Amino acid sequence: MARLALDAVEGLTRRALADHGGGLLAIGLCGAQGSGKSTLAAALQTRLAQDGIPTAILSLDDLYRTRAEREALANSIHPLLRTRGVPGTHDVPLGLQVIESLERGEPALLPRFDKATDDRLPEARWERAAAGTRLLLLEGWCVGARPQEETALQAPVNVLERDEDPDARWRSFVNRVLATEYRPLFGRLNRLALLAAPGFDIVRIWRTQQEHALRKSAPGGMSDAQVARFIQHYERLTRHILDEMPHRADLTISLNESRRVTAIHDASRT
Template sequence: MAREALDAVDGLVRRALAERDDRLLVVGLCGAQGSGKSTLAAGLQARLVRDGIPAAILSIDDLYRTRAERTALANAVHPLLRTRGVPGTHDVDLGLRVIEALERGEAALLPRFDKAADDRLPEARWERAAAGTRLLLLEGWCVGARPQQAAALAAPVNALERDEDPDGIWRAYVNHALAGEYQALFGRLDRLALLAAPGFAIVRRWRTQQEHDLRGVTSGGMSDAQVARFIQHYERLTRHILHEMPDRADLTIALDEGRRVTAIDGEGRTG
């Protein structure tokens, strides 16, 4: 991740921390798959900890429901809910409990999800945010997202929706979940930063590269064909986010296809 992006988010966070005394600051970091959220979050945490500011990271991916829970959801509502990713496949209450514990100044276990096993890790393998944590960075592809209007759900956006959700049951469920409990979680954000991809078309390339890198160090990872299908689950909401979030995020960092920063708008802009 470019130094200027890290500097911008760092500036946003430090200004907000200065306004909050010793209270917990919760910052959302949104960005499409492969945009560099995890790298930026880790860099920011390292800077803050170096300066004596306790900071923790929680990825919305680590809030995924267990495989058994998603299987039950798929059987009860729609088969596409078996696949992790979209609103409705996260344990939102778990995320809220983490925030509430940190707001009380307590230590908190941070859930962790094993994507290779497609299941949540046991609590014994979760990380712990220290008592007195000042910053919780909640990062994820749909962090801070708002639901679409019902009329926008009518037409499918890709082959997955057309062929596997012809009646719109899955996308309506996802949108309903986003409009409900997810807004309770995102309502706890004190600041919101967006890494804005130049468009959804680049996401397939970015995610494919991630899987190539994964296959280079492990025996896991999806094939290119599996990636192409998988990202269709994310397409509708990613396009919606890129359209509506830049106007309301506290900080928007525009990226080009090489993840280079092309513009910074909001509290962290420079120049």
């Protein structure tokens, strides 16, 4: 995937920078778990740095609420909100704070989340985006996502929803905050690129591969069975994104099961 996808996203970015004039440009990079978003964003940052374009990367994963905050959500709204991942488990105001600082040309601390401990790292371990940052890459599994129609929420999409959210309270909350709290954040994006997996079924394999890699660098982590349950939290919205987002994304990069590029659709060139 690397070269073709990187060239496509770089092309989109450079054209957007040329059209945008001064100030911060924000590009969203959406893709299912394990699709290669983080690797792609880092490679693009390196390429642009060679031309003196200061670029910051903010992962939606680094905006997860603290474990204590998610515990409070679990107790007050629904137990499934204890698990990080879906809309409602991110600190959206924190993300907006980062963007607003960069829009003013100021330096900004970039939050960092430790998946090994399932909690946010202390500020002393956050990275810093420099003053005058020209480009922000916001990457994440549901970046730019739109809510579903209410009628689509009724039937469960998997065992997790069927058994642990039988009254659709959890998924209705997720859909509601996506329609409200997340709109100002995603509304800051000037362009949106999608790494489109061939379907949701491959996500379990990709996410399991990620977890195996994490376990090599840090103790603990999830077993394969735990991963299989974990990704069910993401299934509904991932399927919705793959169905809906290609029709409006500025750039869609279609991948096969090996993450090789099978097609590129650049809406800015059609």
